[in-house]
Every structure is written in C-alpha cells, then in structure tokens.
Amino acid sequence: MKQTGTNLVKRGMAEMQKGGVIMDVINAEQAKIAEAAGAVAVMALERVPSDIRKAGGVARMADPRIVEEVMGAVSIPVMAKARIGHIVEARVLEAMGVDYIDESEVLTPADEEYHLLKSDYTVPFVCGCRDLGEAARRIGEGAAMLRTKGEPGTGNIVEAVRHIRKVNAQVRKVVGMTEDELMTEAKLLGAPFELLREIKRLGRLPVVNFAAGGVATPADAALMMELGADGVFVGSGIFKSENPEKFARAIVEATTHYKDYKLIAEISKELGLPMKGIDIAQLGQNERMQERGW
Amino acid sequence: MKRIGVLALQGAVREHVQMLETLGCEAVEVKQKQDLVKLDALVLPGGESTTMRKLLDCSDLLEPIKELAQQGLPMFGTCAGLILLANTLVNDEPHLAVMDVTVARNSYGRQVDSFEVKLDIPKIGAEIPAVFIRAPHIETVGKNVEILAEYEGRIILVQDDHLLGCSFHPELTSDIRILEYFVVSMV
Numbered sequence: 184m185k186q187t188g189t190n191l192v193k194r195g196m197a198e199m200q201k202g203g204v205i206m207d208v209i210n211a212e213q214a215k216i217a218e219a220a221g222a223v224a225v226m227a228l229e230r231v232p233s234d235i236r237k238a239g240g241v242a243r244m245a246d247p248r249i250v251e252e253v254m255g256a257v258s259i260p261v262m263a264k265a266r267i268g269h270i271v272e273a274r275v276l277e278a279m280g281v282d283y284i285d286e287s288e289v290l291t292p293a294d295e296e297y298h299l300l301k302s303d304y305t306v307p308f309v310c311g312c313r314d315l316g317e318a319a320r321r322i323g324e325g326a327a328m329l330r331t332k333g334e335p336g337t338g339n340i341v342e343a344v345r346h347i348r349k350v351n352a353q354v355r356k357v358v359g360m361t362e363d364e365l366m367t368e369a370k371l372l373g374a375p376f377e378l379l380r381e382i383k384r385l386g387r388l389p390v391v392n393f394a395a396g397g398v399a400t401p402a403d404a405a406l407m408m409e410l411g412a413d414g415v416f417v418g419s420g421i422f423k424s425e426n427p428e429k430f431a432r433a434i435v436e437a438t439t440h441y442k443d444y445k446l447i448a449e450i451s452k453e454l455g456l457p458m459k460g461i462d463i464a465q466l467g468q469n470e471r472m473q474e475r476g477w
Numbered sequence: 478m479k480r481i482g483v484l485a486l487q488g489a490v491r492e493h494v495q496m497l498e499t500l501g502c503e504a505v506e507v508k509q510k511q512d513l514v515k516l517d518a519l520v521l522p523g524g525e526s527t528t529m530r531k532l533l534d535c536s537d538l539l540e541p542i543k544e545l546a547q548q549g550l551p552m553f554g555t556c557a558g559l560i561l562l563a564n565t566l567v568n569d570e571p572h573l574a575v576m577d578v579t580v581a582r583n584s585y586g587r588q589v590d591s592f593e594v595k596l597d598i599p600k601i602g603a604e605i606p607a608v609f610i611r612a613p614h615i616e617t618v619g620k621n622v623e624i625l626a627e628y629e630g631r632i633i634l635v636q637d638d639h640l641l642g643c644s645f646h647p648e649l650t651s652d653i654r655i656l657e658y659f660v661v662s663m664v
Contacts, residue, residue, distance in 0.1 A: 187592045195649045196588055196610050199523050199557070202487040221531035223487065223524070258583060259525055260611065282588035282611070305589045439486050439532050440508065 188305035193327035196260070196283065196307055197391040200224060200328075200414055204404065204435050205393065207231045207418040210249065211256035217421070220431030223414070224260040224283070227253035232289050232336030233419035233458065236470070242290045244272040247279060254281070262309070267476050268294025277306040283328070285309050288475035289335045289418075298476065301325030311395070313346045313473060315353035319374030319382075320477075322390055329388065331412070332473040333396020336419050338460035342473060343397040343407060350392065351411045357382050396473070399424070399457040401437030401447055408441035425455030479664055482507040482516040484542075486532040488524020488557060492648035496656050510541055518551040518664040520656075521558025523610070523646050526582070529557055530572050539573065546575040551639045553659045559642035560613055567616060576640045577619030584614045584631075598626045598634065602654045607633075607645040614644050639663060 186192075203223030208214045214225045229245040230238060244265050254261045260282035265272035267286055272293070276284050286299050288311050301308040302325030311332040312318035318329050331350055333343030353372070357379050360368060365383065369376040381389050394407035395416035404415045415438050424430040433450040440446050468474070478501065483493045485506035497504040497520070507513060519542065521529075533539040546552055546562075554562040554576075561572045563580040585591070591610045597603045607628075615632035618624060626634035626643075634643040634655075641663060647655040 185592045185594045187590065189593055191608055191649060192591045192593055192610065195608050195646060196591060198489050198492065198649060199525065199610055199646075201489065201491070201524070202485075203525060203528055218527060219531075221528045223528050259527055260588060277589065280587045280589055307588065435528070435531065436535055440536075 190327070193307035194390050197309070197328035200260075200393075201391055202439060203414045204438050205262065205414070205416045206421050206431060207416075208253060208422070211252045213422055213427070214253045214256045214261075216428055217431055218257045218259050220428060221435035222259060222431065224262055225253060225257060226262045226264065226285065226416070226418075227281075228264060231419040231422060232472070233338070233423055234336075235289060236336045244269070244276065244290070247275065250276070250279060250281060254279075264290055265299075266290040267292040268297050268299060270299060273299055273304065277304055281306065283307050283309055286326075287311065288332060288472045292475050298324055301327075309393075311473070311476060312350060314349050314372070315357070316372035316374045317477070318350055318388065318392070319372065319378045322378055322388075323375040326390065328391050328393070330393040330395040330416055333394065333398075334463055334466070335396045335472050336461075337397050337463065337466070338399040338420060338423070338458040339463055340397045340399070340403045340406065341463055343394050344410065346396075346473075347394050347407060347410045347412055354382060354388060358386050398434070399460060401433040401451050401454075404434045405437045405441035405447055408438055414438065419458050423458035425457075429454050430457070478503050479517045479660060480505060480515060481660070481664065482512065482519040484519065484521045484529070484558070486524075486536070486538075487528050489522045489555075489646065489648050493520050493522050493656075496648055496653055497660070499653060500657055500660050502660060507538075509536055510538060513538075513541055513545065516545075516550065518553070518659070519545065521552060521554040521561050522648065523556035523558065526557040526560040526572070529561060533561075533572070543573045543575060546573060546640065549639050551641075551659070551663045553641040553656070553663075555643055555646055555648060556610065556612060559615075559644055562640060562642050564619075576637045576642055577622050578635060578637065578642065579616045580613050581616050582613045583611050585609055585612050587611065594628065596626055596628060598655075600625055601658045605647075605654055606650040606652050607647070608649045609645045612644045615642070636663075
C-alpha cells in the first residue's frame with residue numbers, strides 16, 4: 184500500500200540533499216541563479232536574514248506570492264520558513280506544496296513555549312539546534328532534518344563553528360557511553376531517552392544535519408563540511424555579496440570538494456567582496472536569533 | 478573482491494557505500510577522474526540531478542564516465558542517477574545520454590506526494606520496499622531495454638544491457654536485493 188509522509192520519505196528527502204548547498208532567495212530571478220549555480224534547494228523568503236535584522240519589527244512567513252513565484256521558477260526543491268510554533272503558517276505552506284518547511288528562529292517566534300508537532304504533517308520539517316538536547320527534542324517532535332543555528336545574517340562563522348562542534352562532540356560522547364549511562368545523559372540534555380539509544384546504535388544522528396548561520400565564503404562552507412556537517416545553508420552570504428553568481432558557484436564547489444585546498448584557493452580568487460560581517464560581541468542579547476526556541 | 482565506485486559529488490553516497498560493503502564489495506567514492514581507474518562497476522546515487530550535472534562539469538567527469546559506459550562498464554543509477562544515464566529527458570537536455578530510455582523528472586509531484594510502497598519484481602523478489610522521493614519515471618524505452626518493474630502503469634526499473642536504472646531509492650531501505658541483483662548478475 185502506498186504511504187505518503189512517512190519518516191522514511193521525509194528523512195529520505197533530506198538524505199538526497201547531502202553534500203549540497205541550500206540558498207536563501209527572495210524572488211524567481213535569484214532562485215534561477217541559485218539553481219544554475221548548483222544549489223540542491225532554495226529557501227524562499229521575503230527578506231534574507233541580514234535584511235530582517237536591519238528591518239526590525241516582527242518577521243513572519245513570506246508572502247505566498249513570493250513562494251509561489253519561486254516554486255514556478257525552478258525544478259529543484261523549494262523550502263520556506265514558518266515562525267516557531269505557528270501552526271497555521273506551517274499548514275498554509277504545506278497546502279501550497281512547498282517541499283520542506285523550516286521552523287525557523289530567523290522569524291519572530293509565534294510561541295515561546297511550544298514548537299510545532301512536526302510528526303503531524305505530511306510535509307517534512309528542518310529545525311535549528313545549538314546542542315544535542317535541542318537537536319533531539321526537535322527530532323522527537325518530528326523534524327526530519329536539522330541544521331545547526333549559528334547566528335543568521337551576520338556573515339560571521341564563529342557561532343556556526345561553536346554549534347556544529349558542540350552537537351558532534353555530544354553525539355560522540357553518547358556513542359561512547361554504556362547503555363546504563365544513557366538515561367542520566369538524557370536527563371542532563373533534556374533529550375528523549377529512546378533517541379539517545381538510537382544515536383548510540385547508529386553511531387550518528389538519525390537525520391541529516393546541515394550547518395547554517397554565518398557562511399559567507401567558499402572556505403567557510405568547506406570548514407563546516409570539515410567539522411562534520413552534511414551540507415550547508417547559505418542565507419545572506421550569496422545575494423549580499425558583490426558577485427552572487429560567482430559566490431554561489433564557488434560555495435557549491437567548495438562544499439563538494441571540501442578537502443581539495445588547491446581547488447578552494449583557485450575558486451576563491453577574485454570573487455569580489457563577501458557580505459559585510461557583524462562581530463557577534465556587538466549584538467545585544469535580544470538581537471541574537473539563536474536564543475529563540477529552546 | 479569487486480571494486481565498485483559510487484559517484485560522490487552529492488546525495489545518498491553513504492547509503493550506497495554501506496550497502497555495497499554489506500554485499501562484500503570494496504566501495505570507492507568517486508570525486509575526480511583518478512578515482513575512476515580499475516573499477517568493476519559504478520553506482521550513480523540519488524540526489525539532485527541538476528547539482529550533480531553542474532559538479533560533473535566542474536570536475537571534468539562527464540566525458541570519462543560517458544566513455545566508460547560506452548565501453549561496457551556496468552552502471553546502476555537510482556533516481557537522479559537514472560536521470561543522468563537517460564538518452565532523452567522530457568523538457569531538458571540529457572546528461573550522460575547512454576541509456577536508451579526517455580525519463581520525465583519530478584513526475585509524481587512535489588515532496589508531499591513522495592511515497593513508499595512494496596513492489597513485487599519478478600526477476601528480483603517479492604515485497605521489495607521502494608521509496609519514491611520527488612521521483613522521475615521512465616516514459617518510453619528502446620527496443621533492447623528490458624522493463625523489470627512498473628508501478629501504477631509507469632515504468633520504474635529497467636535494464637539496458639550493462640546499465641540498470643530505477644526511479645526510486647533502494648539505498649534508503651535495509652533491503653539489499655536490487656543492489657545484489659546488480660552486483661551478482663551484472664558486474
């Protein structure tokens with residue numbers, strides 16, 4: 184019997200994205216540039232994270248017209264963001280047929296206590312995480328893909344490095360633990376016990392984990408792969424750079440060939456200016472998007 | 478020991494590597510031309526076909542793989558891999574263009590329409606789990622192509638001499654029978 188929306192189908196979709204780059208786009212034209220550069224998917228948004236920062240106010244789901252326009256422009260998968268806990272934004276995006284929903288801290292949370300019960304949906308979800316506890320809670324709610332949060336819209340890789348290192352170190356710790364130590368670890372992490380058992384059995388997370396939040400250059404993307412990310416999200420880094428086409432192509436190549444340093448040198452030549460970055464220390468606590476969600 | 482390459486530019490590489498190792502093969506990740514030497518076969522995994530094509534061009538792999546296919550190296554393409562192998566694509570230019578089939582991309586709809594199902598494939602086995610993710614299907618086949626499986630009236634698994642192609646993802650399940658068929662009967 185034919186079944187849609189199963190864990191295998193939702194997680195499997197993310198497996199097909201591995202080793203790839205998912206790019207933020209705000210219209211059909213940018214989506215086509217991303218596709219031509221070799222993006223494995225695009226994230227349709229009203230504004231890229233750095234512009235969300237500048238604009239201030241409440242950031243919501245994009246105008247469905249923009250999402251529709253992007254879906255009509257490319258044949259690669261199209262993702263879109265819903266606010267944390269916003270059941271209706273998520274259902275609207277699902278009804279429109281987007282391929283993946285990002286329950287994202289880049290938008291202003293709709294619910295400060297509860298995330299979406301993502302297992303209820305046919306469409307798969309990707310969620311942000313900063314440590315294994317957060318990752319495991321999201322998987323427990325039904326996320327079929329994760330991305331470490333980093334600090335979106337900053338063009339600064341430091342938080343992305345912190346988060347991918349943290350998650351992977353905690354995964355290694357769980358894998359190395361004995362079975363009888365896992366319940367205490369589950370309590371400490373605030374993680375579902377059965378999920379830690381699964382991680383121990385598999386030797387890795389049961390879903391694909393990309394890196395996000397601060398990738399601005401080909402070397403940044405390669406660094407995320409080196410640190411064990413399955414792929415990379417690039418938000419403002421492409422279309423806030425001086426030459427989006429070249430940056431997009433170079434970041435795609437660097438992600439695939441992340442250990443080929445001569446090649447990365449070659450493709451990084453004369454790219455023009457990357458997006459202007461922000462020092463994390465200059466961000467106030469309430470400007471740190473990564474603190475949203477729990 | 479059979480030495481089988483897995484095109485490792487993007488996509489479900491790990492899954493194919495693990496399955497090949499389960500079957501007692503040596504799996505070689507192929508990222509550049511040098512990796513293509515002394516292979517007994519090549520697997521083209523699932524992923525995004527447009528991305529893989531772009532990376533095949535960047536890495537100068539398209540022509541070498543095409544030549545190997547024309548010289549008779551056994552190849553197995555799943556989903557995006559099938560799209561790469563096809564001679565003709567509906568509404569698109571072909572890539573390797575070595576397998577005598579016409580393939581339509583994303584022909585089951587968007588991700589919400591992706592599905593899993595169990596298939597009976599006479600030549601291979603019964604109740605084989607198949608995962609279709611934004612899957613393509615095979616519209617027509619050349620006269621020497623053997624149709625191994627159809628689902629809901631659409632062709633989804635074919636063999637063209639030394640080339641095997643399917644529109645779904647056997648690598649996402651723990652059922653090794655389709656890959657085993659390739660490794661044992663075709664390599």
